[in-house]
Amino acid sequence: MQSLPVRTENTNPKAVTGRRRLRRTLRSVMLNYQLYLFVLPTFLYFIIFHYWPMYGVQIAFKDFSAALGIEGSPWAGLKHFIRFMNAPSFWTLIGNTVGISLYELAVAFPAPILLALLLNEIRGNRFRRVVQTVTYAPHFISVVVLVSMVMLLLNPSYGLVNKGIMTFGLEPHDFMTDKDWFKSIYVLSGVWQNAGWSSIIYLAALAGIDQEQHEAAMIDGASRLQRIWHINIPGITPTIVILFLFAIGGIMTVGFEKVFLMQNALNLESSEVISTYVYKVGLLQLQYSFSSAVGLFNTSINFILLIVVNAVVKRLGETSLW
Secondary structure, three states: OOOOOOOOOOOOHHHHHHHHHHHHHHHHHHHOHHHHHHHHHHHHHHHHHHHHHHHHHHHHHEOOOOOOHHHHOOEOOOHHHHHHHOOOOHHHHHHHHHHHHHHHHHHHOHHHHHHHHHHHOOOOHHHHHHHHHHHHHHHHOOHHHHHHHHHHHOOOOOOHHHHHHHHOOOOOOOHHHOHHHHHHHHHHHHHHHHHHHHHHHHHHHHHOOOHHHHHHHHHOOOOHHHHHHHHHHHHHHHHHHHHHHHHHHOOOOOOHHHHHHHOOOOOHHHHOOHHHHHHHHHHHOOOHHHHHHHHHHHHHHHHHHHHHHHHHHHHHOOOOOO
């Protein structure tokens, strides 16, 4: 008589450990489901609006046709990348984008650090709250309103700046149409708008510094400037390094809205950046594959810069993104 096969349990230690870990994870999810539901909208946001659209990046390597769709469009290889790098405006776009970003790194990046150090030294709570409110408020002004305010202030006929210039007997100047002034106006108006808000993270880092270090330094006779230099700045250096890495990672990404609103035919030579070029070529001229290739090229440069600078910073110190 033929015996039936005996079914044995899987006694593989790795499989048993994996099942136990899975059960433990599921039990933890069930016990803390409220927290997972709280995080779910953010998780879905990034999946839907940041990761799922990456599927369409492939049209940068295709001759995209809306009638054929993404899958049906023929492959074009690196044709659009080569076309962009051979374009007459290639180096102008790169120069303007990198120029504005480096200008921001030199001026706009240190501004909130300096402001946070100054705010941290204010002892009067009422005066400190007033200064913080005044410096934070511009952050909540929309880009459209900000550019309108800049245009009104710099208007050659009735602008406050040109009125001040004329009081000294000088001729008014139309700053918004002067290509030499575009980068300065863009960066300095951004400092006014964002320095106060960006200083919050540095103030939080300063609040975490042990006050006993200041007390010991004061006993040793250290001045306020010496305490700032030897205690406060080293205390916020890790925060500065992380934010600097983020800034380097976006060096090829200059905000589209503000540049586009400040742009005109007379300052186009210094105001045309990659983001505005992609908008004009991709949406206005309907060259989707070419504009996708330009955007992917831009993102790739940012990614490479982030990896290189992170490696350099990690070699020089202990603070890095990974």
